[in-house]
Amino acid sequence: xxKISVLLLAGLTNGSVYGLIGLSLSLIYxxxxxxxxxxxxxxxxxxxxxxxxxVTYSLPTPVALLAVIGVVLVCALAxxxxxxxxxxxxxxxxxxxxxxxxxxxxxASGIALLIWGANQLYVPNILSLDPITLGPLTTNLQQLSxxxxxxxxxLVTWFLLYRTSFGLCVRATGANPRxxxxxxxxxxxxxxxxxxxxxxxxxxxxxxxxxLLGGQVSxxxxxxxxxxxxxxxxxxxxxxxxxxxxxxxxxxxxxxxxYGSSLYAEPIIFLLILLVLLIRPFGLLGxxxxxxx
Amino acid sequence: xxxxxxxxxFKLNSxxxxxxxxxxxxxxxxxxxxxxxxxxxxxxxxxxCSIDDRSGAAADTGTQGYQGVxxxxxEVNAAGGIGGHxxxxxxxxxxxxxxxxxxxxxxxxxxxxxxxIIGGNPSAxxxxxIPVATENKIPYYMLSAGTDSLTDxxxxxxxxxxxxxxxxxxxxxxxxxxxxxKRPAIINNSxxxxxxxxxxxxxxxxxxxxxxxxxxxxxxxxxxLSPQLTTLRDAKPDVLLVFPYAADGARVLRTAHQLDIxxxxxxxxxxxxxxxxxxxxxxxxxxxxxNTVDPSRPDVQKFFTALNARYGPHQPxxxxxxxxxxxxxxxxxxxxxxxxxxxxxxxxxxxxxxFRDGTEKLTQFKGLQGEQNASYHFGPQQHxxxxxxxxxxxxxxxxxxxxxxxxxxxxxxxx
Numbered sequence: 001x002x003k004i005s006v007l008l009l010a011g012l013t014n015g016s017v018y019g020l021i022g023l024s025l026s027l028i029y030x031x032x033x034x035x036x037x038x039x040x041x042x043x044x045x046x047x048x049x050x051x052x053x054x055v056t057y058s059l060p061t062p063v064a065l066l067a068v069i070g071v072v073l074v075c076a077l078a079x080x081x082x083x084x085x086x087x088x089x090x091x092x093x094x095x096x097x098x099x100x101x102x103x104x105x106x107x108a109s110g111i112a113l114l115i116w117g118a119n120q121l122y123v124p125n126i127l128s129l130d131p132i133t134l135g136p137l138t139t140n141l142q143q144l145s146x147x148x149x150x151x152x153x154x155l156v157t158w159f160l161l162y163r164t165s166f167g168l169c170v171r172a173t174g175a176n177p178r179x180x181x182x183x184x185x186x187x188x189x190x191x192x193x194x195x196x197x198x199x200x201x202x203x204x205x206x207x208x209x210x211x212l213l214g215g216q217v218s219x220x221x222x223x224x225x226x227x228x229x230x231x232x233x234x235x236x237x238x239x240x241x242x243x244x245x246x247x248x249x250x251x252x253x254x255x256x257x258x259y260g261s262s263l264y265a266e267p268i269i270f271l272l273i274l275l276v277l278l279i280r281p282f283g284l285l286g287x288x289x290x291x292x293x
Numbered sequence: 294x295x296x297x298x299x300x301x302x303f304k305l306n307s308x309x310x311x312x313x314x315x316x317x318x319x320x321x322x323x324x325x326x327x328x329x330x331x332x333x334x335x336x337x338x339x340x341x342c343s344i345d346d347r348s349g350a351a352a353d354t355g356t357q358g359y360q361g362v363x364x365x366x367x368e369v370n371a372a373g374g375i376g377g378h379x380x381x382x383x384x385x386x387x388x389x390x391x392x393x394x395x396x397x398x399x400x401x402x403x404x405x406x407x408x409x410i411i412g413g414n415p416s417a418x419x420x421x422x423i424p425v426a427t428e429n430k431i432p433y434y435m436l437s438a439g440t441d442s443l444t445d446x447x448x449x450x451x452x453x454x455x456x457x458x459x460x461x462x463x464x465x466x467x468x469x470x471x472x473x474x475k476r477p478a479i480i481n482n483s484x485x486x487x488x489x490x491x492x493x494x495x496x497x498x499x500x501x502x503x504x505x506x507x508x509x510x511x512x513x514x515x516x517x518l519s520p521q522l523t524t525l526r527d528a529k530p531d532v533l534l535v536f537p538y539a540a541d542g543a544r545v546l547r548t549a550h551q552l553d554i555x556x557x558x559x560x561x562x563x564x565x566x567x568x569x570x571x572x573x574x575x576x577x578x579x580x581x582x583x584n585t586v587d588p589s590r591p592d593v594q595k596f597f598t599a600l601n602a603r604y605g606p607h608q609p610x611x612x613x614x615x616x617x618x619x620x621x622x623x624x625x626x627x628x629x630x631x632x633x634x635x636x637x638x639x640x641x642x643x644x645x646x647x648f649r650d651g652t653e654k655l656t657q658f659k660g661l662q663g664e665q666n667a668s669y670h671f672g673p674q675q676h677x678x679x680x681x682x683x684x685x686x687x688x689x690x691x692x693x694x695x696x697x698x699x700x701x702x703x704x705x706x707x708x
Contacts, residue, residue: 140551
């Protein structure tokens with residue numbers, strides 16, 4: 001029982017990381033049907049900016065956090081104005097825009113390499129890394145903060161989407177952008193919101209997971225892949241389904257590691273994703289997307 | 294009419310004269326050029342390519358290896374070069390990307406006309422350069438890439454200066470036997486370095502009749518490693534052996550500290566990297582690491598004093614030393630008459646072949662790795678230079694991971 005509790009907590013922590021990136025990916029996809037391959041790089045920018053503001057410039061933590069948020073929001077706007085909009089204006093299909101975001105991710109890594117160099121860097125922890133014992137479990141505040149952030153962002157996203165008129169506009173744009181535009185919704189603003197909110201979620205994720213993973217300019221790629229796996233497994237069309245996909249992957253990874261070996265975790269997870277998609281092509285919770293199509 | 298004929302003759306004579314003058318001038322220029330050419334060739338720099346991973350996951354190792362190469366090359370250039378040639382390093386950053394690294398190796402062989410390639414710390418990009426070196430017949434000095442199969446069997450143009458994983462494993466096993474450990478547990482990442490290190494160590498332990506009580510593998514991007522370490526803790530090992538990369542190694546050590554695992558810990562050579570110890574902080578204190586550099590050797594101390602003065606503070610680890618030793622060996626082979634003769638004749642193919650043959654004759658090359666009396670042994674069937682004896686010096690992490698010190702092994706015993 002103790003072992004199961006330990007595995008559950010570890011699975012929730014790992015799953016929250018994947019879930020946060022899956023949620024961010026899905027937020028953009030929900031507004032413009034584009035998969036943002038630079039999503040993991042927002043996490044990287046969040047982690048590396050934390051080093052810049054908290055270590056290099058020694059700013060107080062709240063000021064540094066605001067500065068980090070500022071940086072990721074600027075990056076989101078840069079991605080929208082320099083990549084997304086010009087391609088949309090020229091009638092590029094979603095696949096081309098997706099490759100555009102991949103190019104942006106590579107450029108972002110290159111710029112980050114010039115600023116921070118190639119080495120893996122220590123990202124300062126906002127919360128304590130000292131062990132906390134909760135019954136049979138041992139964890140630390142930084143790890144718990146990842147799970148908390150995951151829950152908070154899920155609630156905020158739910159509130160925004162289902163309890164505000166703006167959220168209604170977002171959902172309408174996601175369901176059918178053309179009809180939404182005919183109804184007077186300015187879809188360009190909705191798309192901008194998608195880029196900025198998802199960058200905000202990813203940037204904060206970077207600050208939280210940076211002290212555990214270490215900061216490195218090429219860390220974005222692996223995180224994008226994991227987030228993408230989460231979104232596909234859960235259902236790309238809904239942020240909540242993508243987040244749930246992240247949790248499932250995290251728990252699976254942990255239980256396979258706990259009762260088997262991590263060496264086989266990824267092939268097992270991919271096999272499972274394949275099986276799920278054979279039965280439910282739009283993901284475990286992808287009914288919304290299936291109906292939309 | 295006569296006037297016009299004589300004028301024509303004059304014109305013909307004068308144009309013939311001018312033509313002869315041009316021919317004579319061209320011949321003079323050609324003969325002067327022919328006389329000067331060998332001297333100009335003799336003054337051409339000798340090109341060495343440094344292809345390593347100075348960005349990406351293994352950036353520390355590549356950067357330090359490159360720094361070691363530059364130290365050796367600048368020393369020889371400051372002393373006047375070799376046979377009238379300065380030595381020039383053409384450096385490429387392979388970004389820990391095997392495909393990109395192989396492309397740079399081809400570029401070095403075909404476009405740069407480099408004499409030798411030096412580099413290769415992580416195994417995957419290092420392995421990618423071997424077929425390029427074989428195909429282009431260009432000698433390749435591999436640095437710290439540890440996977441056993443990289444030089445076993447030996448490829449014609451590939452020579453390794455760093456220790457192999459099996460040697461790390463044997464050194465760790467010998468230490469465990471000597472110190473009386475009987476219940477080791479192993480944790481490794483799922484990358485080739487981790488899995489190969491764990492495999493080699495398990496095999497070495499089995500040879501000494503020591504069974505591994507538990508083994509766990511983890512994904513390098515997992516945030517929480519407590520499932521794996523809880524399983525290991527439950528197996529009650531008397532020593533924990535870790536085969537990680539830098540950032541994930543720090544996570545292993547922090548989690549072990551968090552789970553209050555009291556067993557002594559040995560981390561593979563990746564803990565020699567500053568990054569791992571910096572990220573792990575106090576959790577890395579007391580960890581033992583197999584190193585192939587003896588900090589008590591005066592020549593090693595002198596090297597690190599010079600390295601620190603030039604590139605900033607470094608702990609005494611094998612990464613810059615392997616780069617330095619490889620470059621020193623290359624410079625020694627270049628200085629042999631047969632290699633210099635081919636270089637002076639402008640025949641790069643012959644120079645590379647002579648260089649390869651010369652490396653196989655380095656049967657007693659003394660470098661900075663190993664104990665004071667140890668030396669590299671290369672030969673026709675021996676392209677892995679590190680010997681099995683007198684090569685390892687264990688080192689202890691201290692002062693919040695900031696320092697590597699000589700351990701008191703009398704305290705490194707089962708609890």
